[in-house]
Amino acid sequence: MTEQGGNDLPEVVRDAGEWRAGVRxxxxxxxxxxxxxxxxxxHAGHLSLVARSASECRRTVATIFxxxxxxxxxxxxxxxxxHLDGDLNKLRGTGTDLVFVPAADAMYPPGYATYVEVxxxxxxxxxxxRPGHFRGVVTIVLKLFQSVPADIAYFGQKDYQQSIxxxxxxxxxxxxxxxxxxxxxxxxxxxxxxxxxxxxxxxDRRRALVLSQSVRLAARLVGEGxxxxxxxxxxxxxxxxxxxxVALDYATLVDPDTLAELTEIAGPAVALVAARxxxxxxxxNEVIGDYRLQTTGYRK
Amino acid sequence: MTEQGGNDLPEVVRDAGEWRAGVRxxxxxxxxxxxxxxxxxxHAGHLSLVARSASECRRTVATIFxxxxxxxxxxxxxxxxxHLDGDLNKLRGTGTDLVFVPAADAMYPPGYATYVEVxxxxxxxxxxxRPGHFRGVVTIVLKLFQSVPADIAYFGQKDYQQSIxxxxxxxxxxxxxxxxxxxxxxxxxxxxxxxxxxxxxxxDRRRALVLSQSVRLAARLVGEGxxxxxxxxxxxxxxxxxxxxVALDYATLVDPDTLAELTEIAGPAVALVAARxxxxxxxxNEVIGDYRLQTTGYRK
Numbered sequence: 001m002t003e004q005g006g007n008d009l010p011e012v013v014r015d016a017g018e019w020r021a022g023v024r025x026x027x028x029x030x031x032x033x034x035x036x037x038x039x040x041x042x043h044a045g046h047l048s049l050v051a052r053s054a055s056e057c058r059r060t061v062a063t064i065f066x067x068x069x070x071x072x073x074x075x076x077x078x079x080x081x082x083h084l085d086g087d088l089n090k091l092r093g094t095g096t097d098l099v100f101v102p103a104a105d106a107m108y109p110p111g112y113a114t115y116v117e118v119x120x121x122x123x124x125x126x127x128x129x130r131p132g133h134f135r136g137v138v139t140i141v142l143k144l145f146q147s148v149p150a151d152i153a154y155f156g157q158k159d160y161q162q163s164i165x166x167x168x169x170x171x172x173x174x175x176x177x178x179x180x181x182x183x184x185x186x187x188x189x190x191x192x193x194x195x196x197x198x199x200x201x202x203x204d205r206r207r208a209l210v211l212s213q214s215v216r217l218a219a220r221l222v223g224e225g226x227x228x229x230x231x232x233x234x235x236x237x238x239x240x241x242x243x244x245x246v247a248l249d250y251a252t253l254v255d256p257d258t259l260a261e262l263t264e265i266a267g268p269a270v271a272l273v274a275a276r277x278x279x280x281x282x283x284x285n286e287v288i289g290d291y292r293l294q295t296t297g298y299r300k
Numbered sequence: 301m302t303e304q305g306g307n308d309l310p311e312v313v314r315d316a317g318e319w320r321a322g323v324r325x326x327x328x329x330x331x332x333x334x335x336x337x338x339x340x341x342x343h344a345g346h347l348s349l350v351a352r353s354a355s356e357c358r359r360t361v362a363t364i365f366x367x368x369x370x371x372x373x374x375x376x377x378x379x380x381x382x383h384l385d386g387d388l389n390k391l392r393g394t395g396t397d398l399v400f401v402p403a404a405d406a407m408y409p410p411g412y413a414t415y416v417e418v419x420x421x422x423x424x425x426x427x428x429x430r431p432g433h434f435r436g437v438v439t440i441v442l443k444l445f446q447s448v449p450a451d452i453a454y455f456g457q458k459d460y461q462q463s464i465x466x467x468x469x470x471x472x473x474x475x476x477x478x479x480x481x482x483x484x485x486x487x488x489x490x491x492x493x494x495x496x497x498x499x500x501x502x503x504d505r506r507r508a509l510v511l512s513q514s515v516r517l518a519a520r521l522v523g524e525g526x527x528x529x530x531x532x533x534x535x536x537x538x539x540x541x542x543x544x545x546v547a548l549d550y551a552t553l554v555d556p557d558t559l560a561e562l563t564e565i566a567g568p569a570v571a572l573v574a575a576r577x578x579x580x581x582x583x584x585n586e587v588i589g590d591y592r593l594q595t596t597g598y599r600k
Contacts, residue, residue, distance in 0.1 A: 016474055113420045114438075114472035119413040138414075146474050172414035174316055174446050 009088050010062070010096040016147045019100045023061065023148045031058035035150035035177075037141060040064040041081035041195035042090045045185040049154035052182055054095030057152060062091060063100040063144055069108065069115075070136030081198050100148065107143060115139045118165045118172070124259055125272055126161050126283070129249050137162055138169045145177055152178045156185075158192050160270060160285040163293060164259060181293035184285075186212065192284045203245070204278040210243040211273050214251055215286035218271035222288050229253040229262035229269065240275055249274035249281070256291045265289075309388050310362070310396040316447045319400045323361065323448045331358035335450035335477075337441060340364040341381035341495035342390045345485040349454035352482055354395030357452060362391060363400040363444055369408065369415075370436030381498050400448065407443060415439045418465045418472070424559055425572060426461050426583065429549050437462055438469045445477055452478045456485075458492050460570060460585040463593060464559060481593040484585075486512065492584045503545070504578040510543040511573050514551055515586035518571035522588050529553040529562035529569065540575055549574035549581070556591045565589075 013019045023033055034053030038046050053060040064087055071077035084101065091099065115135050121127075122134035145153065155163050163181040170179055185193045190212035191205075200208055214236040221232045236251035251273045253262045262269055268291030274283045287293075313319045323333055334353030338346050353360040364387055371377035384401065391399065415435050421427075422434035445453065455463050463481040470479055485493045490512035491505075500508055514536040521532045536551035551573045553562045562569055568591035574583045587593075 020476065111468075112472050114416060114418050114469045116414060116416050119415065121413060143473055146476065149476075168411075169414045172412050173443055176320065176446065176449075 008092045010091045010094075010099045012088065012099050012101055014101055014103065014106075016100075016102060016106065019061075019098070020147055020149070022098055023059075023150070026059045027149060032152070033057055033059045033061060033148070033150040035144070035148055035153040036060065036062040036096075037144050037153065037155070038062060038064055039066045039080065039195065040087050041083055041198065042087045043185075043193045043195060043197075045156050045158060045193040047090065047094065048185050049156060049182055050091065050094045050096055052180065053152065053154050059097050060095050061098040061100065061148055061150065062096050063102075063148075065100075065102055065107065065140065065144075066104075067107075067136060067140040068104055069139055070133050072130055072132060075130070076196070076199075081195055100144075107140070116142050116169065118168050121161070121165050121168055121259055124161075124261075125250060125252070125254075126274065129274060134162070134165050138165060141166055142169065142173070142175075145175055150177055152180055154180050154182060157181050157285070157287070157293065158184045158194065158283070160272060160287075161259060164257070167293070190216070192282075194282060196280055196282060199278075199280040201278060204280060207243050207245050208277045208280075208282055210240050210246055211275055211277075211282055211284040214239050214273050215271040215284050218253060219286050219288045222265055222269070227265045229265050232265070232271075236271065236273060240273070245278055247276040249276065251275075253288075256287060256293075308392045310391045310394075310399045312388065312399050312401055314401055314403065314406075316400075316402060316406065319361075319398070320447055320449070322398055323359075323450070326359045327449060332452070333357055333359045333361060333448070333450040335444070335448055335453040336360065336362040336396075337444050337453065337455070338362060338364055339366045339380065339495065340387050341383055341498065342387045343485075343493045343495060343497075345456050345458060345493040347390065347394065348482055348485050349456060350391065350394045350396055352480065353452065353454050359398075360394075360396050361398045361400065361448055361450065362396050363402075363448075365400075365402055365404075365407065365440065365444075367407075367436055367440040368404055369439055370433050372430055372432060375430070376496070376499075381495055400444075407440070416442050416469065418468050421461070421465050421468055421559055424461075424561075425550060425552070425554075426574065429574060434462070434465050438465060441466055442469065442473070442475075445475055450477055452480055454480050454482060457481050457585070457587070457593065458484045458494065458583070460572060460587075461559060464557070467593070490516070492582075494582060496580055496582060499578075499580040501578060504580060507543050507545050508577045508580075508582055510540050510546055511575055511577075511582055511584040514539050514573050515571040515584050518553060519586050519588045522565055522569070527565045529565050532565070532571075536571065536573060540573070545578055547576040549576065551575075553588075556587060556593075 034057030036049045066080050116138045117135050218232050233252050240248045253269045256268050256270045268289035270287050272285045334357030336349045366380050416438045417435050427434050518532050533552050540548045553569045556568050556570045568589035570587050572585045
């Protein structure tokens with residue numbers, strides 16, 4: 001291992017072979033390994049994943065990698081927040097044993113040509129607004145799963161569609177890993193935690209509340225007996241349209257498994273919303289009804 | 301394990317989880333595992349892969365799976381030869397420990413949506429003639445590599461482009477496996493061994509010789525000092541055109557790594573040929589000059 005982390009700082013590894021060897025060392029000792037893939041700029045949402053992993057697995061590893069393949073050419077790859085020292089400090093004392101911080105050109109060397117696609121589920125919503133986004137996501141997730149043969153990987157429900165797409169990939173490719181999706185962690189006023197919240201001006205920060213308000217509104221309307229999914233989505237859109245400086249991308253109710261847009265609420269549903277607040281694109285969601293994002297994959 | 305193979309017959313496993321468990325049992329004992337993926341209808345080419353695996357690895361596993369995803373809608377998936385009993389007999393006494401024979405709907409269950417693509421290298425030659433073919437190939441190979449965490453996988457050079465595409469996928473996804481590509485095994489008269497040779501009528505069997513003759517011609521011309529790759533390819537095409545009942549698809553000289561068509565022979569090259577002999581599409585190739593299909597991937 002390369003960089004010894006004193007003072008409870010997790011150990012940092014930058015080379016995939018070394019990383020794999022480190023994890024295999026534990027597996028040879030039959031220690032369960034939990035993996036928390038992140039793009040850094042860690043917040044309480046990420047830390048909830050680390051905490052769950054540390055509570056369920058003997059070893060916890062995290063990755064910090066701002067994955068260029070999941071950003072569109074006009075997106076915020078260049079300015080995405082990068083705070084490695086701060087992130088390592090946040091991981092101090094969390095039970096994180098290793099942090100994998102690969103270089104971009106080690107993950108995508110010259111001549112790199114291999115991409116994974118999850119058809120269907122990747123096309124709508126975030127996929128429609130961010131062409132190629134999920135291709136980049138599942139490709140890097142698969143690569144990380146190859147680099148670290150973990151037993152369980154942890155993702156946040158904030159990226160709802162991402163978790164569904166990854167779940168499908170894991171099932172389809174029969175990857176020997178379980179996927180756990182943990183609830184959204186929110187600020188006290190309801191804003192979903194996101195590394196991109198750091199982009200928000202004080203005014204935008206206030207306006208951004210309308211996203212969480214819109215998915216809560218959807219849940220409340222269903223709770224009150226409304227079954228017309230289109231009417232609920234219209235109410236979400238009206239709420240967002242009433243907020244200056246917020247440009248709606250989509251607001252919808254979908255089937256939790258297929259992500260197909262619902263016309264009627266006849267079972268569990270997910271309210272999805274995406275909007276641009278000032279220059280910052282944010283997403284949020286809420287699962288409505290009795291639905292659990294199940295774990296998938298083979299256990300080794 | 302399900303079906304006990306008496307009389308040196310290899311043990312047959314049909315369930316991926318059981319298969320994985322069987323292999324992990326060996327890996328826990330630090331036994332090297334070699335994997336030979338096949339579509340069955342085994343011939344001496346396949347058996348050369350098995351023999352090499354048995355000589356290099358403590359354990360040898362083979363897969364027999366006619367992969368629907370790599371066949372086009374107008375191709376020969378339905379009539380592709382399937383002879384499981386005969387195949388198991390051919391594996392008798394070869395040192396094959398396990399044979400994985402999955403059901404098609406276990407590999408591609410309803411809702412299956414995940415595919416791998418190797419861009420660039422998959423586009424030309426076989427990829428141009430068989431759209432989606434390599435997507436199906438690398439997807440199933442990745443799935444098999446997930447099912448059996450082998451140390452070394454063996455492929456035949458007869459499918460030259462396939463081996464280059466798989467090599468690229470393994471490097472790009474950082475799969476923890478080595479790829480070995482073994483020489484083409486030929487009939488005494490030069491015909492490259494292929495399960496599809498069984499389709500050939502006696503007349504077509506005779507005509508099919510022109511494929512191996514054409515790649516040998518290319519090698520001979522280079523040996524005689526010809527450096528104009530287009531002139532050599534023209535000579536290959538003329539030879540094939542002179543054979544009634546053989547319809548050329550492509551004949552070319554390419555860079556062994558990039559598969560880019562060459563204009564000049566300035567280093568190693570590969571002569572590639574594809575043609576339809578009667579109703580049967582066949583391919584052949586010959587590496588010209590000093591080039592070794594290197595092994596790739598991480599060793600665990």
